[in-house]
Amino acid sequence: MPHDTTRLHHVGHIVENLAEASSLYERLGFVVPPPSCPAMPRSEGAAPEPFGAANTHADFPDSFLELATCVEEGDAGRLPADTRLVPLEAPAEVLQQLVERIGETSANLAACLDRFQGLHILMFSSPAIDEAAVRLTAAGVRHGGVNTVRRAAPSGADSPVETIRYLEIDGHEPNTAPGTGTVPEGRVGIVADLDPGIQSARHLDHPNGATGLAEATLCVADEDLAATHHRYATYLDRSPRQEGQALVFDLDGAALRLIPSSALPTTLPGEEPPALPALVAYTVTVRDLPLARDLLHRNGVPVRETPTGELFVPAEAALGTAIVFRAG
Template sequence: MTVLGLHHVGHIVRDMRQAVERYGTLGFSLPPAAYPVLPPAPGAPAEPFGVANTHAYFPGDFVELVTLAGSAATGAMPDDARPIPLRVPDDRLPGIVAAIRNTTANLTACLDRFEGVHILMFDTDDVGREAVRLEEQGVEHGGVHAVQRPVETEHGTRMEPVRFLELDGATPGLVAEGRVGLAENGGSDHGPHPNGAVGLVECVLCVADAELPQAEERYARYLGLPARGDGGTRVFGLRDADITLVGASALGELLPGERPAALPGFAAYTVATRDLGATERLLRGRGVPLGRTARGEIFVPAAAALGVAVVFRQAS
């Protein structure tokens, strides 16, 4: 198995300042949001452009908060936001600007559906090998790309290479539920988190009941393994995490009180925590509303977590 688990999920938000405050209340530690700065044309002054983000890092994976930057921004920039200058030669600038605008358009389309998780990247130890496997399975993708991302650690910021690919649907880089792909090199030693979170262990995709078999077949090709389960739920068990597919009529059994914002859509993600009892006490002490899953875990409802339910599970 070369798809090992979750690399990250991406929570697209309208207002980064509000999102950072909300995640802080939920007990996550995040570095200041990074805002790319780029001249939109040769000779023009640099300005925030494209997509801004910050991360709740765990040792092997992370949760990303994403928002639109610059003229496309829909919310306030945090006071401690970090400008990240992008240095691009003038002859390459138009191509880079066009690529960033394409990414921005995809994220805008996601945000137009609902505020919540629209990005799911699987962790792999060899994205090139996975690209070949996907092609053999008839899964279209945009090829392997190599970038560098800033990673915050207790010793400062370092640039880390990342290779990734994104799956194509009706639109390049976008399938029905959002951006889905594979990447190498997730996680960081930034932290710890007051809520005790130590890793990303599940993502839940909700689909129309009639579309569950097709979604199962599609993810079986993405992941190269079969699902288990019957009825309204299917689970793909990776080495380090699960991908759960659930029919819309069964979502309330999995997460009581939850309803899908749109179909298909990512309805929840789960983080493992060192001490679930301590996590629950912290969240209740901060006035965070909590539900309880069918498995007895605690979760923050989507209405209190900007469009996605956040589940906390006792680490094994």
């Protein structure tokens, strides 16, 4: 029977300064378009100002990397100068609800940053998200149901509107609001597969040769490995394979790697988890690994090597998350 979760949809890198992060990702060889951010006037008659949350993507054919930050009054200087402000215009009764929802998102991102700057979002891709929601509910996994949002599609897409359907998994902490994705390691959920007719209109050619999101690495306390294994076996409806001390959930062309904290120094030499549990790294495939290495060196980005010969940029040089480059 086909799985209702098939690959990695995206990971989210939460940063304190989106201008700094955009510059870093360009040095890493990714194309990141100008971010977008909601905007509202702070007072009657004033010009709209950014608020809530701002984000941008480095896109691939069936996945992407997200860069995001929370935005409060006076934070405009932490956004790139070319940030696209999106004025909120809606009937009063809808506008208030929209503002509250954006405020909740911003508060969620702020809570992530209070924990550490780095990787906090892990989303899996699904060709059958409604079936996935039913299965999770039957398995006793709390979530907020399938949400639908729509936004303007990029120029050249098959449709003028992009529809995004997603659910976020909830932890079991008391007083947790439904659908906030508050599991211990961050926001985790499932998103309907990207529409290829829309995704193909985005910029998919990166100077570093990156072609896709291949892996996310979740580091947990040694004593929590079994419980985390059980959670993700339930989320993904599959069992992992053992690889050394790691447990690897194989997806279609991608994987989730669970590692105990005692194994992190041998998996990614020199790395330490900022907290436990934590998403400590993600991996992208590249067409030509030596080319990617040369680009990183030319741009002054420090690189290390894993025991298996992959390259990675250490978390201390990449705003809190290790970034691994793998020959694809």
